[in-house]
Amino acid sequence: MFRMLLSPQRRVLGGLAIAATIALAVMVAVSATVRSEDRVPGLTGIDRSDDVIAARQLLMDGVESEMMVIELALEGSAPQFDDLKARADRISTLLTAFPHLFAPQTKPGVSADGSPINTTATLAIWQDFDAFYGIAKNAATAAYDASQAGTADQFREHTKKLRGGCDGCHAQYMKVEPPSPH
Secondary structure (H helix, E strand, O other): OHHHHHHHHHHHHHHHHHHHHHHHHHHHHHHHHHOOOOOOOOOOOHHHHHHHHHHHHHHHHHHHHHHHHHHHHHHHHOOOOHHHHHHHHHHHHHHHHHHHHHHHHHOOOOOOOOEEOOOOOOHHHHHOOHHHHHHHHHHHHHHHHHHHOOOHHHHHHHHHHHHHHHHHHHHHHHHOOOOOOO
């Protein structure tokens, strides 16, 4: 992970991440003081599981948008290599944050107010979180490696690993509803 911090983009992102972490810690501390001493929300917010689920869906939409551009460009004859590497770097950043959006309050079931928790995530994530986390970490690493590739062939090889990681994760940890017959 330390080698990721070497690039200028990573240093900027690292600084932003530190600032965001400090801001989040301050917000949590203020929130805990304001609410009461008996009820301290988690970092993701006990009362906002729907927002956390929406955040991870938006994050995954961003990953898929970047990945679609990469895969379409690789099918073409002259992909813009630097642009594709930048997209892979963004995917790496997003996938590094992704598993942290799976708080226990967001697993499939019923929320505190009795309403169903609307998520496509399967219980398998929480049953073996370390395995899920490992898959996300490996995919983030494949994306990072693609962003650092020296040749188009190396880039293609890393993005194949990335796609395989994404597809494997979705197969195991995502509930997909079949299309309804019309």
